[in-house]
Structures are given as C-alpha cells and as structure tokens.
Amino acid sequence: MADPYEVQLVATDREVWSGQATLVSFETHDGEVGVMPGHSPMLAMLKDGPILIRQPEGGDLHAAVHTGFAVVDAGKVIILAESAELAEEIDVKQAEDLLAEAQASDEGPGKIAAIARAETRLKVVKR
Numbered sequence: 001m002a003d004p005y006e007v008q009l010v011a012t013d014r015e016v017w018s019g020q021a022t023l024v025s026f027e028t029h030d031g032e033v034g035v036m037p038g039h040s041p042m043l044a045m046l047k048d049g050p051i052l053i054r055q056p057e058g059g060d061l062h063a064a065v066h067t068g069f070a071v072v073d074a075g076k077v078i079i080l081a082e083s084a085e086l087a088e089e090i091d092v093k094q095a096e097d098l099l100a101e102a103q104a105s106d107e108g109p110g111k112i113a114a115i116a117r118a119e120t121r122l123k124v125v126k127r
Contacts, residue, residue: 006075007020007053021054048065050123102117
C-alpha cells in the first residue's frame with residue numbers, strides 16, 4: 001500500500017486541519033470524489049458539501065466546506081475552501097436557526113447559497 005497523503009484543509013481565514021490520510025472524500029460539481037494514495041493528479045472545483053478524511057491510525061475526521069478547490073498532486077491533497085469547519089466546531093442549534101431563516105428569506109441567489117451552507121453544516125454533524 002502507498003504511503004498516506006499529506007492533507008491540508010485550508011479556509012480563507014485559517015488552516016482548519018493538517019495531517020495524514022489514507023482517504024479523502026469530497027463533493028465536486030461533477031459528483032463525489034474519493035482520493036486514496038496513488039491517485040493521479042487532479043484539480044477539482046468543490047461545491048458546498050461534507051469532507052471525509054480517514055486517518056491512518058484510525059478514526060474519521062468530518063468537516064463542512066463551502067465552495068473552493070481540491071488539488072491532488074505529489075502525495076498531497078490540499079483543500080482550499082471559502083470557508084470550512086470541523087464537525088466539532090459546528091453549533092447544531094445555530095445551523096438549524098440559520099436554515100430556518102434562509103428558507104423564510106425572500107432573497108434570490110443569496111437564499112439558495114444560505115440554504116446550501118446550512119444544510120451542509122447539518123449533514124456533517126448528523127453523520
């Protein structure tokens with residue numbers, strides 16, 4: 001088996017997480033992608049969605065990302081997101097309140113983005 005990937009999960013305002021992984025799964029505009037050691041290089045646009053990072057010593061890390069890019073190359077996976085948060089950082093009550101507010105809003109495109117963001121956060125914490 002190939003060596004684990006070095007993974008960086010980075011938001012515009014901070015490095016959210018870095019470490020090693022044997023699997024990184026994320027959602028792109030073309031569908032869900034799973035990357036394991038030995039994967040060919042790629043660049044993908046991310047959509048709002050959950051991220052799964054399987055660590056070599058066991059245990060899965062779950063996070064929510066809100067748009068961005070994933071780069072896979074030379075034993076590294078870099079997730080560059082507009083915003084990202086680990087599952088344990090997500091306040092369920094706040095996410096539920098934001099979802100209700102977004103659904104009640106009359107804003108056009110902003111409403112769609114706000115709903116997607118809140119639904120992604122809830123999807124991550126309710127795994």
